[in-house]
Amino acid sequence: MQLDNDAELMQRVAEGDESHFQDLFDRHYDRAVAIAYRSLGDLDAAEDIAMEGFARIYEARRSYAPTARFTTFLFRVIVNLCMNAAKRRRIVTFETLDESQSAARDSDPAATAQRKELCDEVRAAVLSLPPNQRMALALTRYEHMSYAESAEVMNISLKALESLLHRAKENLRKKLRHVVE
Amino acid sequence: MRCADARKLMWRAQDSALSEIDSDALNGHLSQCAECIAERDAVTQTMGLLDAWQTPQPTRNYASFLQRVQRDQVRRQKPAFRRWLAGGLATASIVCGIGLGFLTAYPVEQPVPSENELASAIGLHTFGDMIESAIHYDPDSTVGVQNGKEIDL
Ligand SMILES: [Zn+2]
Numbered sequence: 001m002q003l004d005n006d007a008e009l010m011q012r013v014a015e016g017d018e019s020h021f022q023d024l025f026d027r028h029y030d031r032a033v034a035i036a037y038r039s040l041g042d043l044d045a046a047e048d049i050a051m052e053g054f055a056r057i058y059e060a061r062r063s064y065a066p067t068a069r070f071t072t073f074l075f076r077v078i079v080n081l082c083m084n085a086a087k088r089r090r091i092v093t094f095e096t097l098d099e100s101q102s103a104a105r106d107s108d109p110a111a112t113a114q115r116k117e118l119c120d121e122v123r124a125a126v127l128s129l130p131p132n133q134r135m136a137l138a139l140t141r142y143e144h145m146s147y148a149e150s151a152e153v154m155n156i157s158l159k160a161l162e163s164l165l166h167r168a169k170e171n172l173r174k175k176l177r178h179v180v181e
Numbered sequence: 182m183r184c185a186d187a188r189k190l191m192w193r194a195q196d197s198a199l200s201e202i203d204s205d206a207l208n209g210h211l212s213q214c215a216e217c218i219a220e221r222d223a224v225t226q227t228m229g230l231l232d233a234w235q236t237p238q239p240t241r242n243y244a245s246f247l248q249r250v251q252r253d254q255v256r257r258q259k260p261a262f263r264r265w266l267a268g269g270l271a272t273a274s275i276v277c278g279i280g281l282g283f284l285t286a287y288p289v290e291q292p293v294p295s296e297n298e299l300a301s302a303i304g305l306h307t308f309g310d311m312i313e314s315a316i317h318y319d320p321d322s323t324v325g326v327q328n329g330k331e332i333d334l
Binding site: 022025029034037055118123126137141146172179181 | 189192230233235236237243249
């Protein structure tokens, strides 16, 4: 199998050169958080999940074998952790639009309020989807992964992924109908 | 092509996940179905709305990760003494049990352990095992959840 650069770094980590783990962390942490955030709707919980995912890979580093892309391993762990957490949390915290997103973007309070309202609507619609539909949407729509890669990360068939996405989008169409029309 | 089929393809078209053949078929249908054109515009608008929800910037970094790893290591080391003690007591009780067994022996069939039990008894963990073990969430983690179930699709 052709090793990508991540896999080469992970291979070196597995051989004891642990300094390279930071490169992998810095390269993929934000994306791991983004996936978890779309699934849980809470930044703090998303960062906990991302940390946990990296910690699990770090703990298992000695037995690493490059049988898939490093990101496939990493995101599969993240997805599994998210699915379990989402099921158990039941109620996703609806934090209001992050201050850093809304503050100082412009001086028009009406536009800011309108943007916040739209963000809250979209967020509520996405977070009300079942966890597996939400995850399929997060990977393909928000993280721009191909269907094949998303299916591999979710450990499901391509057909199952397509079915999840179709249901997710139909649900979103219904939930956001009042905003679109 | 029926309208229902066209609508399925519309969603996939939003992810640029249509084959050339499907794309041509969809465009062919759209060129003669006003209802599906209206639906396609609504679908495009719905998907466009999703960008209104942005991901906030993460606040932690590699230093936080190292702290967490160290914390985990300390937590794991603490019960080591207790595990040794428990191991010692278990060995002693097994030895006593065997001794008593010899004294009061009559033949009893013992169950044969499964491959999984054997593998876990000798600590057989591959990188793949680690990936699978992530399906079961650690109850000590900071997200405050309990031991898990498998992904239900
Ligand atoms: Zn039509």
